[in-house]
Amino acid sequence: MIDLQRSREEIDKIDAKMVELFEQRMKISQNVAEYKINTGKPVLDREREKQKLDSVEKLARTEYNGQAVRELFSQIMSMSRKLQYTMMNYNQASEFHKITEIPKNNETKIVYFGTKGSYSEQAMEEYFGTDITSFGASSFYEVMSKVSNGEADYGVLPIENTTTGGITDIYDLLVEFDNYIVAEQVLKVDQALLSLSGTNLSEIRTVYSHPQGILQSRKFLEQYPNIKTVEFGSTAGCAKKVLEDGDKTQAAIASIRAASTYGLEVLASNINYEEVNSTRFIIITKQRQFCEGSNKMSICFTLPHESGSLYNMLSHIIFNNLNMSKIESRPIPGKKFEYRFFVDFDGCIEEASVINTLRGIEAEALDIKILGNYIGVDL
Amino acid sequence: MIDLQRSREEIDKIDAKMVELFEQRMKISQNVAEYKINTGKPVLDREREKQKLDSVEKLARTEYNGQAVRELFSQIMSMSRKLQYTMMNYNQASEFHKITEIPKNNETKIVYFGTKGSYSEQAMEEYFGTDITSFGASSFYEVMSKVSNGEADYGVLPIENTTTGGITDIYDLLVEFDNYIVAEQVLKVDQALLSLSGTNLSEIRTVYSHPQGILQSRKFLEQYPNIKTVEFGSTAGCAKKVLEDGDKTQAAIASIRAASTYGLEVLASNINYEEVNSTRFIIITKQRQFCEGSNKMSICFTLPHESGSLYNMLSHIIFNNLNMSKIESRPIPGKKFEYRFFVDFDGCIEEASVINTLRGIEAEALDIKILGNYIGVDL
Numbered sequence: 001m002i003d004l005q006r007s008r009e010e011i012d013k014i015d016a017k018m019v020e021l022f023e024q025r026m027k028i029s030q031n032v033a034e035y036k037i038n039t040g041k042p043v044l045d046r047e048r049e050k051q052k053l054d055s056v057e058k059l060a061r062t063e064y065n066g067q068a069v070r071e072l073f074s075q076i077m078s079m080s081r082k083l084q085y086t087m088m089n090y091n092q093a094s095e096f097h098k099i100t101e102i103p104k105n106n107e108t109k110i111v112y113f114g115t116k117g118s119y120s121e122q123a124m125e126e127y128f129g130t131d132i133t134s135f136g137a138s139s140f141y142e143v144m145s146k147v148s149n150g151e152a153d154y155g156v157l158p159i160e161n162t163t164t165g166g167i168t169d170i171y172d173l174l175v176e177f178d179n180y181i182v183a184e185q186v187l188k189v190d191q192a193l194l195s196l197s198g199t200n201l202s203e204i205r206t207v208y209s210h211p212q213g214i215l216q217s218r219k220f221l222e223q224y225p226n227i228k229t230v231e232f233g234s235t236a237g238c239a240k241k242v243l244e245d246g247d248k249t250q251a252a253i254a255s256i257r258a259a260s261t262y263g264l265e266v267l268a269s270n271i272n273y274e275e276v277n278s279t280r281f282i283i284i285t286k287q288r289q290f291c292e293g294s295n296k297m298s299i300c301f302t303l304p305h306e307s308g309s310l311y312n313m314l315s316h317i318i319f320n321n322l323n324m325s326k327i328e329s330r331p332i333p334g335k336k337f338e339y340r341f342f343v344d345f346d347g348c349i350e351e352a353s354v355i356n357t358l359r360g361i362e363a364e365a366l367d368i369k370i371l372g373n374y375i376g377v378d379l
Numbered sequence: 380m381i382d383l384q385r386s387r388e389e390i391d392k393i394d395a396k397m398v399e400l401f402e403q404r405m406k407i408s409q410n411v412a413e414y415k416i417n418t419g420k421p422v423l424d425r426e427r428e429k430q431k432l433d434s435v436e437k438l439a440r441t442e443y444n445g446q447a448v449r450e451l452f453s454q455i456m457s458m459s460r461k462l463q464y465t466m467m468n469y470n471q472a473s474e475f476h477k478i479t480e481i482p483k484n485n486e487t488k489i490v491y492f493g494t495k496g497s498y499s500e501q502a503m504e505e506y507f508g509t510d511i512t513s514f515g516a517s518s519f520y521e522v523m524s525k526v527s528n529g530e531a532d533y534g535v536l537p538i539e540n541t542t543t544g545g546i547t548d549i550y551d552l553l554v555e556f557d558n559y560i561v562a563e564q565v566l567k568v569d570q571a572l573l574s575l576s577g578t579n580l581s582e583i584r585t586v587y588s589h590p591q592g593i594l595q596s597r598k599f600l601e602q603y604p605n606i607k608t609v610e611f612g613s614t615a616g617c618a619k620k621v622l623e624d625g626d627k628t629q630a631a632i633a634s635i636r637a638a639s640t641y642g643l644e645v646l647a648s649n650i651n652y653e654e655v656n657s658t659r660f661i662i663i664t665k666q667r668q669f670c671e672g673s674n675k676m677s678i679c680f681t682l683p684h685e686s687g688s689l690y691n692m693l694s695h696i697i698f699n700n701l702n703m704s705k706i707e708s709r710p711i712p713g714k715k716f717e718y719r720f721f722v723d724f725d726g727c728i729e730e731a732s733v734i735n736t737l738r739g740i741e742a743e744a745l746d747i748k749i750l751g752n753y754i755g756v757d758l
Contacts, residue, residue: 002410002411002414004411004414007407007408007410007411008411010407011404011407011408012434014400014403014404014407015404015431015435015438015452016438017396017400018397018400018401018404019435019438019439019448020438021393021396021397021400022397022439022444022447022448022451023439023440023441023444024393025390025393025394025397026444026447028386028389028390028393029386029390031381031386032381032383032386032387035381035383052394055391056394056398059394059395059398059399060398060401060402061402062402064462065401065402065405067698067700068401068405068458068462068698069398069401071454071458071694071697071698072397072401072451072454072455072458073394075450075451075454076451079447079450079451083443083447138608139593139594139608141594141597160710169594210610211590214518215518215520215548218518218520229517229518230611230612231589231610231611231612232609232610232611233609233610233611306702308697310693310703310706311690311693311694311697314689314690314693315450315690318450318687318690319446319447319450321446324689325718326708326718327689327706327707327708327720328706328707328708329705329706329707331539339704339705341706
């Protein structure tokens with residue numbers, strides 16, 4: 001049986017010595033870094049770091065400890081680099097200009113996804129109010145284009161749903177277009193079954209909706225095995241179709257709002273199977289701007305596909321004490337071994353911790369784009 | 380000016396001392412762990428670790444070093460835990476049974492997504508050949524159900540596309556159903572514009588396709604601003620619609636294979652804008668099985684939404700020298716501060732490094748599910 005108390009005291013003594021050695025090491029490597037920066041040499045010397053890791057690994061007496069020591073020194077060198085980055089300039093953040101708030105009046109032109117009665121239109125009105133100039137666009141791509149070519153000042157697009165997906169396309173478009181996220185709006189989504197007035201649920205043979213509407217209402221639809229489901233355009237577009245076709249055997253899954261827009265009857269409401277069914281919408285603009293009080297950063301960066309590279313990248317976020325709320329990786333078309341990562345974390349682009357994080361990622365990733373800095377809203 | 384050579388020698392001396400102290404520390408904490416395991420105490424004592432981190436942080440002389448020391452010791456303690464986990468049992472991996480190969484004969488019942496001529500059917504035939512019994516299902520959910528209730532032995536579903544998305548729904552269904560991935564198949568997707576025979580491109584007014592087909596062919600469609608695009612079912616379903624409607628102003632974006640299935644004419648081929656447009660399909664089954672030579676693991680786990688928790692989880696993968704090829708986070712409906720992560724990494728469930736990784740994640744995550752172990756194919 002070991003003496004727990006004595007073991008802990010021994011560990012405390014070792015730790016005190018390790019902290020002292022660590023601080024000595026940081027001081028020396030800091031001097032080396034200053035020398036490097038003054039003579040224009042890069043901070044990260046991968047070859048030298050690899051040699052160092054090989055040599056410390058050999059010092060350890062067991063294979064497990066060798067691996068552990070390797071990871072430990074990889075961390076230690078990464079910490080030296082992070083301190084060194086704080087001495088360097090960083091321009092990308094300063095290209096973003098602070099505004100008090102987004103203008104919300106009838107001179108503000110806004111494009112939303114879908115037709116009248118769509119969830120995006122509803123999200124737009126909840127954010128901007130109704131004293132605005134707005135129009136719908138039939139695809140995510142078209143929303144992005146209209147903002148990019150100046151036909152609209154702002155665009156409204158769905159980006160995340162608690163029950164299903166739909167995120168990935170939008171993120172790809174954010175990389176393709178020079179647009180930025182300036183705000184987000186969360187909408188509780190209640191799907192309803194809509195039909196021509198005077199129709200009975202038993203008469204319905206075909207239900208039209210966007211794939212998301214069908215998926216979210218799956219458990220409701222399972223009770224009616226004789227009803228055929230057809231994926232078709234946006235949810236509001238399906239409501240419009242039911243009105244225009246004038247066929248009593250048709251119904252649409254869409255919002256209560258779409259029912260009133262197109263004069264349809266609500267056969268069943270709240271048919272989505274998750275009680276909490278919310279969608280997050282983003283508000284995009286061509287300007288690099290952020291509002292006062294912004295507390296959420298969205299970035300994307302590209303990494304070589306190798307063990308540890310993402311881990312090192314995330315260490316910049318963790319080390320600066322920033323909380324990460326989302327991460328996603330996508331393969332890059334045509335480049336088998338490179339991955340693009342989309343990461344959200346808490347913070348404002350004015351803060352030193354955020355600037356240090358961005359600087360560190362920029363120095364070590366293949367590329368980085370700031371997708372936006374805005375006020376985060378919980379789903 | 381500093382002496383670079385001398386600075387490096389000093390660092391080498393410090394490093395040798397640090398390695399020695401680290402090994403002493405590992406030895407003592409190992410004894411503590413053995414004692415804990417023998418007396419049935421948990422390996423991870425969050426409260427004790429927090430106290431330790433607070434006390435070492437105070438030993439450092441600068442704020443930056445305090446933060447760095449905190450991270451360093453968080454790592455050191457994590458390494459002790461990883462070694463301790465290797466002493467513990469792990470059952471989840473042993474529930475997966477090794478098979479030589481998946482049976483590919485006419486007694487194998489397979490369900491694929493979509494109708495005849497769909498990309499999923501094509502992926503199925505490339506994997507299983509044609510000497511099989513197969514049928515289509517109209518939704519991802521239906522494919523999962525048919526496998527789960529035994530109507531089919533295997534199911535084929537798209538899970539990732541190099542140009543667009545579609546992944547998230549499938550991953551959610553993998554959590555919902557007790558099905559597992561046993562194989563994957565990659566298909567090069569060439570979208571084509573299909574119409575009734577004897578039609579001219581100039582006559583086309585409406586193009587039908589799955590949202591993915593429209594998105595992938597966006598740049599082609601931009602050349603024809605008078606053509607209206609309508610999202611409708613699967614790509615093969617759209618080809619079927621064009622045939623059935625018999626309307627010469629309609630066309631579908633679908634595969635060349637769908638053209639021959641429905642006797643349509645190819646108006647334009649290879650209209651997807653990314654030259655490399657591949658889709659990854661998964662083959663699922665109800666059995667917990669993996670084929671000989673499996674080298675890719677898919678898992679999902681749930682974490683509290685707090686700084687560093689994902690980073691700690693990934694350290695299990697990195698520390699065991701496993702390469703991570705995909706990561707994705709999703710908010711969990713109704714649980715604001717918990718996130719579910721989907722991670723793919725290289726390895727076979729029989730290997731010690733994989734078992735150690737799974738054991739470590741299981742001990743520190745809120746929950747973990749092994750989604751499958753199979754032979755990976757590059758996109």
